[in-house]
Amino acid sequence: xxxxxxxxxxxxxxxxxxxxxxxxxxxxxxxxxxxxxxxxxxxxxxxxxxxxxxxxxxxxxxxxxxxxxxxxxxxxxxxxxxxxxxxxxxxxxxxxxxxxxxxxxxxxxxxxxxxxxxxxxxxxxxxxxxxxxxxxxxxxxxxxxxxxxxxxxxxxxxxxxxxxxxxxxxxxxxxxxxxxxxxxxxxxxxxxxxxxxxxxxxxxxxxxxxxxxxxxxxxxxxxxxxxxxxxxxxxxxxxxxxxxxxxxxxxxxxxxxxxxxxxxx
Numbered sequence: 001x002x003x004x005x006x007x008x009x010x011x012x013x014x015x016x017x018x019x020x021x022x023x024x025x026x027x028x029x030x031x032x033x034x035x036x037x038x039x040x041x042x043x044x045x046x047x048x049x050x051x052x053x054x055x056x057x058x059x060x061x062x063x064x065x066x067x068x069x070x071x072x073x074x075x076x077x078x079x080x081x082x083x084x085x086x087x088x089x090x091x092x093x094x095x096x097x098x099x100x101x102x103x104x105x106x107x108x109x110x111x112x113x114x115x116x117x118x119x120x121x122x123x124x125x126x127x128x129x130x131x132x133x134x135x136x137x138x139x140x141x142x143x144x145x146x147x148x149x150x151x152x153x154x155x156x157x158x159x160x161x162x163x164x165x166x167x168x169x170x171x172x173x174x175x176x177x178x179x180x181x182x183x184x185x186x187x188x189x190x191x192x193x194x195x196x197x198x199x200x201x202x203x204x205x206x207x208x209x210x211x212x213x214x215x216x217x218x219x220x221x222x223x224x225x226x227x228x229x230x231x232x233x234x235x236x237x238x239x240x241x242x243x244x245x246x247x248x249x250x251x252x253x254x255x256x257x258x259x260x261x262x263x264x265x
Contacts, residue, residue, distance in 0.1 A: 014058055014061045014062055014065075019062075019065050022062065022065065022066050022069075023065075023069060026044075026066065026069045026070055027069075029042070030042060030070055040071070041071050041072070041073045042070050042071065042072050042073070043072060043073065043074040043075075043076060044066055044067060044070070044072045044074070044075050044076065045076045045078075046066070046076065046077050046078060047076075047078045047105075048078075050078075050079045050080045050083045051077045051078055051079050052077065052079040052083045052084055052088045052092075053079070053080075053083045056087060056088070056091050059091065060091070063075075063095065067095070072100065073099065073100065073101070074100065074101045074102075074103065075095055075100060075101070075102045075103070076102075076103040076104075076105060076143075077092065077102075077103070077104050077105070078104075078105035078107075079104065079105070079106065079107075080106075080107055080122075080123060081106055081107070081108070081123045081127045081128040081130070081131040081132075082122065082123040082127050082131075084104070084106070084131035084134060084135065085134075086134055088134075089131075089134040089135050089137070089138040089140065090138055092104060092135070092138065092140055093138040093139055093140060096139060096140070101141060102140055102141065103140070103141045103142070103143055103171070103172075104135050104140050104141070104142055104143070105142075105143040105145060105174070106128065106131060106132060106135070106142060106143070106144055106145065107121075107145040108125070108128045108144050108145060108146060108161075108165065109121060109145060109146060109147045109150065110146065110147065110150055110153065110157070110158075110161050111125050111160060111161035111164040111165070112125070112153070112157055112160075112161065113125055114152075115150050115151070115152060115153055115157070118150075118151055118152060119150060119151065119186075120185070125164075129168075132144075132168060132170075141171040141172070142170045142171055142172070143170065143171065143172040143173065143174055143219075143221060144165050144168070144170045144172075144173050144174070145173075145174045145176065146161060146162070146165065146173065146174070146175055146176065147176045147177075147178055147225075148175060148176070148177055148178065148198065148203060148206045148207075148210075149177060149178035149197060149198040149202075149203070149206075150178060151186070151189070151195055155205075155206065155209070158206055158210070159209060159210065159213065162209075162210045162213045162214065163213055165214070166213055166214050166215060166218075166263055169215055169218070170218065171218070171219060172218060172219035172220070172221045173214060173218055173219075173220055173221065174220075174221045174222035175207060175210065175220070175222060175223045175224075176222065176224070176225035177198060177203040177224055177225050177235070177238070178197055178198060178225075178235075179197075179225050179227040179232060179234070179235070180195070180197055180232070180233045180234040180235075181227055181231045181232060181233065182231050182232075182233055183231075187233050190233060190234050191233075197234040197235045198235065199235050199237075199238060199239075200235070200237075200238045200239030200244060200247075201239075203224070203238075203239075203244075204239070204244065204247055204248060204251065207223050207248060208248065208251060208252055208255070208257065211252070211257075211258075211259040212257050212258070212259065212260070212261045212262040212263070213262050213263055214259060214260065214263060215260055215263050215265075216258075216259050216260025216263065217260075218259075218260075220259070223244070223245075223248070224238075224239075224241055224244055226241075
């Protein structure tokens, strides 16, 4: 399903208007997927914003309402490391059923606290690991997000982040190439010539090296990033997604490398 774009103010009741927004998004997503693919079962994906940043009573109302609107086989909740307390992990675990997998997408982005401070992420690696361990102990599946090409990071820093994530053995990883969007602090640095953004060829090399270091059974859910052309400042002329996948397959075959080849438990 498409991402939820519902914001819930802390401490406020969940209004019917907001629930109606969720209902419409689900219905529109179902209609599109059924019309294009003949889909009859779906994934409920709460993506935008931090979807555990509310009292659990509100979250339960939203989650229960959304899950009642279709036959979902997976439930995915995207959030931040500093928005996952022990009570959130236990609450999310209540939704795990034999026919319903529950995933939590957790944004780490980099395993270097200096970079996290540099880009104003507002959390630390230690907070990420605490949240990860809470979710793992609760029996939830976890996807870790990483960004390649953050300011001040070379391939060495990027690969040490990959090695750190590999050591945790998450069920899945999402890799994003750095995008600079209009109106952000990074856009001002880029326009001033103070920031270099990796292009398609360099990102391809990063991804090939990273895949070799990740466990063979880690699901790779994403390897590039999408930003609307109206907002994107850099990188321009990045390799189109379909072409990037083809280049990845071809170059890994030429090099004789594969996912997990250099992973050490």
